[in-house]
Amino acid sequence: xxxxxxxxxxxxxxxxxxxxxxxxxxxxxxxxxxxxxxxxxxxxxxxxxxxxxxxxxxxxxxxxxxxxxxxxxxxxxxxxxxxxxxxxxxxxxxxxxxxxxxxxxxxxxxxxxxxxxxxxxxxxxxxxxxxxxxxxxxxxxxxxxxxxxxxxxxxxxxxxxxxxxxxxxxxxxxxxxxxxxx
Ligand SMILES: [Zn+2]
Ligand SMILES: [Zn+2]
Numbered sequence: 385x386x387x388x389x390x391x392x393x394x395x396x397x398x399x400x401x402x403x404x405x406x407x408x409x410x411x412x413x414x415x416x417x418x419x420x421x422x423x424x425x426x427x428x429x430x431x432x433x434x435x436x437x438x439x440x441x442x443x444x445x446x447x448x449x450x451x452x453x454x455x456x457x458x459x460x461x462x463x464x465x466x467x468x469x470x471x472x473x474x475x476x477x478x479x480x481x482x483x484x485x486x487x488x489x490x491x492x493x494x495x496x497x498x499x500x501x502x503x504x505x506x507x508x509x510x511x512x513x514x515x516x517x518x519x520x521x522x523x524x525x526x527x528x529x530x531x532x533x534x535x536x537x538x539x540x541x542x543x544x545x546x547x548x549x550x551x552x553x554x555x556x557x558x559x560x561x562x563x564x565x566x
Contacts, residue, residue: 460538
């Protein structure tokens, strides 16, 4: 759904949309389960910057809800996760803030994005909001035993004989790097 500046010049635009899985590209690590729902409104905020320069900012206020599915970071089993995020965003025409001192809205209070062309694509906004709401790491359970680095068996389901043997040196090297990054 394209939210057009020309239409916002006439009136506010309200939206109440459902997006089927695939309509919004979320990347390979996340799967959308069922429709993604978003409702809210868009309006124009005109900034008067002197010398008859008017900047048409789009303010977008709304909410996005979705049920997503991840792979457990340890065992790769699917894990469900609900997203319910409210947003209040300002989009400014790309190129009007060329000088840093032109910024007149405090970034601390409102997130500012930029739009170009006729307006903003709601799908792009929702994708960004969902990605911001994603947890960094999902596990099916804190007690998840993960996958054996030696033989690849899911240790929640079965045990293996590897435990007595030293771990694969390639995985040990990786674990070492991970520890250094912490
Ligand atoms: Zn797991
Ligand atoms: Zn094993």
